[in-house]
Amino acid sequence: MLKAEDIFRPGAFPEYTYISRTSANSGLTYEFRLNQAIKVSGFLTSLVGPSKMGKTILCEKVIGLEHIVEISGADFDEGTDFWKLVAAKAGLSYEGQFTSEQEITEVGSKFSKKETFALTKDKIIDYYKEKELVLVIDDFHYAPEVKRMQIAQQLKDAIRRGFKTIVVSLPHRADEAIRQNADLSGRLSLINMEPWTVKDLEQIAKVGFEQLGISIDTSIAGQIAVESLTSPQLMQYICLNICTILEMDRKGCNAVKQEILETAYRYTTANFEYGEVISLMKKGPNTRGKSRNKFRTKEGYEYDMYELIVKSIAENPPIMQLEFEEVKGRIYNLLADGCEKPKPQAIRDGLAKLQELLGGREDIFRVLEWKERVLYILDPLFLFYLRWGR
Ligand SMILES: Nc1ncnc2c1ncn2[C@@H]1O[C@H](COP(=O)(O)OP(=O)(O)OP(=O)(O)O)[C@@H](O)[C@H]1O
Ligand SMILES: [Mg+2]
Incomplete structure (x- = not known):
């Protein structure tokens, strides 16, 4: 009988869950x-x-x-x-x-x-x-x-x-x-090669779980696909972790239920190491002793601009390309009512400085790009980690 690790293969050729995609601009596979x-x-x-x-x-x-x-x-x-x-x-x-x-x-x-x-x-x-x-x-x-x-x-x-x-x-x-x-x-x-659509990613879960005799609703497969952030590798990872959790339960459960998803996402982040990237981002560039403005959030924290940007990227829904207005909206939304809000120019400066800071480091740090008023997340695994990591 086939095992979960044969079916879902985040690091190798996925013989049993290979999905053929059609490229949108040519209509050909x-x-x-x-x-x-x-x-x-x-x-x-x-x-x-x-x-x-x-x-x-x-x-x-x-x-x-x-x-x-x-x-x-x-x-x-x-x-x-x-x-x-x-x-x-x-x-x-x-x-x-x-x-x-x-x-x-x-x-x-x-x-x-x-x-x-x-x-x-x-x-x-x-x-x-x-x-x-x-x-x-x-x-x-x-x-x-x-x-x-x-x-x-x-x-x-x-x-x-x-x-x-x-x-x-x-x-x-x-x-x-x-x-x-x-x-x-x-x-x-x-x-x-274009990023994966939610529909194509869903297929990985459907095709794979079916071969394992585990049922999964389209809506559940769809949620995992959204969290996978256009990456088939993340989709394979999360599905494999779902199987591991189901096997640990040993209750002979053969359906993927809503309750299991968050745990599966959290387990999946254990495979990635972005802790240093995130702490560098939150620290921001060297202030040379000057202190930064702090802003009070709804949850009662005091965050500076860099911490706010990092927070805002992690918010729902998970998106790989954020227009400036969206970033600003998310930041304002995080802040407590009546709290003084950072000026748009200050947010833009923060984004530019962040990009400069990360761009000068090793490849693993090149997780985003700020260009023409759009913030691009370059690495889906990074955003996933930011949302679900400890
Ligand atoms: N057509 C597919 N169907 C199902 N899963 C796939 C497919 N293509 C890729 N994957 C999954 O994504 C993983 C990563 O794919 P791959 O290594 O080809 O990406 P890549 O674009 O070459 O990445 P990198 O930029 O790091 O070189 C694979 O190991 C597999 O789990
Ligand atoms: Mg490659």
Whole structure:
């Protein structure tokens, strides 16, 4: 019999709960679009989408494990030899098979060095073609910036010769090297992955619980989907935790009831670590000894601007994109009647400073973006943690 952890797989390929989605702007499924893109010889495929939306899983689904060769942007540092890595990941030995570059340098002939290099590359490309391999450069944004440009340069030449590549990245981050690279224009298949809708997320719960013989009402599946904040990974996580709770109960309960949801959300946050991010946000930038204005909330707390912003993001309903008016409304709503309210400009300044503070830190801290009067939450797991974590 299948176990819950086989059905709901937040960290791996979800064999039993894989949902095929239709992309809103084309009316076609993502699988179809990626397949179509790979088939066009001489083109590079650029797959872009927010964090945890299923970009990697889509590549694995469409290409299949026998034909996919995955490398990550994080595999590169400035000195990494692109073709050496591409060869190694496909199981080809690079140095043993071909004359190494160093020996050539000793001979001292520039010409022969170039030729040998081309030969090496050719062999790798031929091998990929012969075995029908597709190279997926995942999380391209993790490669150092100079390296991204070099990789794009290498790819430009290789794709022309029928080498198949998909470059996967987060929005905005790899634009220059790939999408805004003049050398590649007219040779790109672009696929933008949109956030998941509540309807599509609901399917994960329905399909999964059905296989486990557990019933779930559409309204319950819908609530979990809303809390999942457009992320299929969160949906998988929460469903798996619901199963764990049901199993612990041992009462042979085979329905997902309303009462269990909050506990399941809380258990789910145990998998994430955003404590430091949240405390940094609440502290805000260094005040250099000056004290900040405090505002009294309905619940009787005294919060400064940064604490108010953090609070307001966590409010109901959970939303990944908040217009400024919405942020302001939520903040005013938190405050006690008659309490002096912060000026809109002060809220905007607070948001800008917060973005600056987080933007200068490691990736895990880049959880939001304040741009053109809209506050974007970039990481669904962060917002989920903010709502349900301790
Ligand atoms: N089509 C799908 N159907 C059901 N669940 C899915 C689907 N796609 C993704 N998921 C779930 O979401 C998880 C994350 O997916 P994936 O790793 O592909 O996201 P990603 O966009 O590559 O994230 P990152 O930006 O971190 O690389 C998967 O492990 C799986 O649990
Ligand atoms: Mg990925």
